[in-house]
Amino acid sequence: MRILVITDPVIPVPPIDYGGVERIAASLCQCLRDMGHVVDLIAGPGSQSFGGRLFIHHRPSTKRLSRAARKAWFQGISAAAVLKADCVINFGRLDYLHLILKLAKPLICCFQNPILASEVEWLVARRSRNLALVGISRAQVEDVRHLAEFSVIYNSTNTDLFEARSGIPEEGYFVFLGRLTANKGVDTAIRVAKKCGVRLKIAGNRPQEEDGLRYFNEEIKPHLGDVIEYVGEINDEQKKSLLGNARALLFPIRWPEPFGIVMVESLACGTPVIATRCASTPEVIDHGKTGFLAESEDEMVEAVQKIDSVDRLECRRQAEQRFSSKVMTEKYLDVIQKLVASHSA
Known part of the structure; x- marks a missing residue:
């Protein structure tokens, strides 16, 4: 045709x-x-x-x-x-x-x-x-x-472009990847990381409109340092490494996003996802098998503490079979x- x-x-x-x-x-x-x-x-x-x-x-x-x-x-x-x-x-x-x-x-x-x-x-x-x-x-x-x-x-996603590892990455950080706006919930990711005492790497483009700049300067920038790190915008090659070496992707959205492709990219790397139970996330994340769905910030903290129980090869398998x-x-x-x-x- x-x-x-x-x-x-x-x-x-x-x-x-x-x-x-x-x-x-x-x-x-x-x-x-x-x-x-x-x-x-x-x-x-x-x-x-x-x-x-x-x-x-x-x-x-x-x-x-x-x-x-x-x-x-x-x-x-x-x-x-x-x-x-x-x-x-x-x-x-x-x-x-x-x-x-x-x-x-x-x-x-x-x-x-x-x-x-x-x-x-x-x-x-x-x-x-x-x-x-x-x-x-x-x-x-x-x-x-x-x-x-x-x-x-x-x-x-093109799963052939990503590689999955079976073991828990040595670097031990968590990652947030997306546009740095309030509806994406990066401020929630920061609070969760701080409560759990884990490293968080933040990647994504900074909005240039007034509200977006104010959000970055007030909710993100004051927390940046050795534990909470902003790595900037990344390309596809950098994305593979950033996702693949993370213990989990934090996806704390607070808007009805139709489909967050970064969740699928993370699974293709064998990296589980911790997401708010919102919009399409229950359709992508198999709760307990490829990550966890959280109803609240406290539940997200609990999910971080048990994330290493998720089989990373199962994450990869579901990415190949479904996405x-x-x-x-x-x-x-x-x-x-x-x-x-x-x-x-």
Whole structure:
């Protein structure tokens, strides 16, 4: 089959550093190609071809005319790209799909962020057939299932890029990896580490907006030192080492994150995860087997104290069986094949 994949233009596919959605799109494109399919891609500057045609679109400025012009430009390149495709997979903005929605071409819309009812209503009002909706966790789609049928396909990581060790790492630190914002809960990770008397390494990008800077300066910076260490932003190679040598990943989110890909990357390293029981975390973490789910900060402290009882090879096994790029791609292919067959009938 010939499959067209669409992403937003802000971050290239694959991303250089930060870019969760773009990393998922890249993994899907690569696996589809490896399975013998032709993959065309519409993505931002710096993106690479996956064997098929590559169409570059650009981010508009904040000016209204610029946005209108970029949207019109996108209609032109999408018209050229969609004609030869058997199916379209969209990871990008919905309001750019006006032309594609008017065509009969099978379309899969994958939602990587919290889903608004208005988004679903907008889509199904414009396309009643040849449309499949994909969410990335049951928690994410729970409140919109009454509006349309959703398939749930968990995000993945390329498990071949990570190695797992069976023993407890000698360095003995815990790790927090993510954007340093209040909803990610890094302040909770710091308090838990201090209560347990363990080292914590913090990695991630610092927000530059006023609230984000205030949060970093008030909740994170005063605690930094030999025990609580901020290592800055890291690339993929550094991530493997940081996660693989940690006793556990702390994932104390306090918002309904649809799917935290860092949990899967940690498991692929054989590193268990201690997470708040929130949104999709119970779908990813097998409580007691690949980590622990905590209802409170005190429960997270208890989890730290018993984390070495988790079998690190079991963490790796579940990452391979449930969250590998191949598993994800096979599930997308199942949706694609059903959609294309229905279209041809």
